[in-house]
Amino acid sequence: MSVNGKYTIVSGDTFYEIAKRFGVDISAIQNVNPSVKPESLQVGQVIDLPGPSGSRGLSHQPPPASTYTINSGDTFDAIAKRLDTDVPHIQSLNPEVAPESLQVGQIINIPSGPPAHHHHHHHIKPARPQPPIEGYTYFSGPTHKFPHPNTWAPYEHLISINERLMLLNSSPTEVFYIKKWIPIIAYESGVDARVILCIIMQESGGNVRNPTTLSPAPDFVKNTGLMQAHNGQEWDESYPEWCVERMIRDGAQGTRFGDGLIQCFHKWDRNWYHACRAYNSGRVNREDLSDGITATGHYVERVANRLIGNQWAGM
Template identity: 45%
Template sequence: MNTHTIQDGDTFHAIAQRLGISLDALQDANPGINPNALRVGQAISLPGSSVYTIQDGDTFWKIAERVGIPVDALQAANPSVNSSVLHVGQVINLPEGSTGSHSGSNGGDGYVQYSGPALNFPDPSQWASYDALWAQNSRLMKFHNSDSEIAQIKSAIETVASESGIDARAILCIIMQECGGNVRVPTTFNGVRNPGIMQSHNGVEFSPANPAASILQMVKDGTEGTADGPGLKQLYQRYGNYYSTFRAYNSGSINENDLNDPVGATPGYVRDTANRLTGHTWGGM
């Protein structure tokens, strides 16, 4: 079994997403480790991986799309491989569970490989109920947050949904897509500063000194926008459907004929969010 050395900002959720493995598999590989008390320099065990042989025309992006994992997970599983110089016959690692498609369950149904324009994605009438989605996703939030913080996230989602007119289910699933519900998620920088539970456009971060207020503001920033950029509300007003909204939220611009076109961001973002909304689960979600 391989190991990973904890770095500043690491969480079990972030590691699992980066490697394309499930939280359960990572936890099972580390039965004596408290995921809420990780220390920099600590070594944890990683579940095993499978391999893939490079074929003519392959790129990391094409391979990741084919097997249904994030490009970041594929890169993390191959730290010594130069993805710009792949050779036919070269063997690379695939994160555990990369079997060609995600698998999951929602009344027996698996992960659906939605593609194309917004009309090809499930109508909101097909989404799971808010109560069902909350029950499913609040369990994942326990990897990172206290019970009181989880309750504050729920209150913030419901308050902001009422204020903004954005479906509470969409807000919840974008939170999970962005950070797994981790209120302490690190701020990212990809041309702009993206902090907080919704990785908003230059909004606020979590404040341990004022958790309820900062959680509420993080949800407001992602949903209602900030002085520096739009949120889900403004993007929904612009595009008129949730799936184009999600792609624009992730990428800043969209190819409306192919919402899996990453436009420089995350290829499976809209597809994953659609599966979250319909209640599907999969390894590394």
């Protein structure tokens, strides 16, 4: 039930379903409810609803600078280094939080600026104002300014909205193979099936015949297949299902020439956004995931939009 910008949780509610019902972004709901855990909604709980500025297609307001949502692998030490502060400063703002028992999705307080004794810190260039794109949300900065994995759309929903795009370039049988092998390889590799699907859509649009590309000099690495994997499997009309399986395995599990998503995940803080950044550019600027280094700047932003189920022209 919604009254004056408030909503009362009913049985079966998720942030995803509420966002669909009111035509707003999941991230906008999360931003106006920084202390609410999306995975622990209770019937009868009252949450805030975003105003017009949170409507789908408009740039969302970032979460308050004084809070941070715990991600997989986070520690106070890692957070302190990322924010150019120190552990005692974070502990002083969170006296009731046990650093050794951090939970994914937990909200903690962080300093609004670096402590006075810090003289050197990284500055993130402010993003240039972007024109609104219907169905698209702009994200930049570190991980906590991107949608939390608990707010990602269900895999079945993501498949349903992306299948029509795959069918523009791949046959129904070829799309069937893609849909068949994503969950199998996700289970075997440990890569979230939604991440695999969204990387496929970002790299090739689900086109099994996606052309091989070469990385710029001096590497000249071949990027192949559905996931543009490092010197991976290329399309062969004679073995369609085998090629689809191999292409997805190459992207998720890596090849003997280069890392896949799971290697990037473990190397870069066990964080899927960091893994996506590393998969695209080989390195990660933790302070600004829109820093493509030598690759595509908006890559992680696009993947994040896909993960929350956004749909926009030209996706």
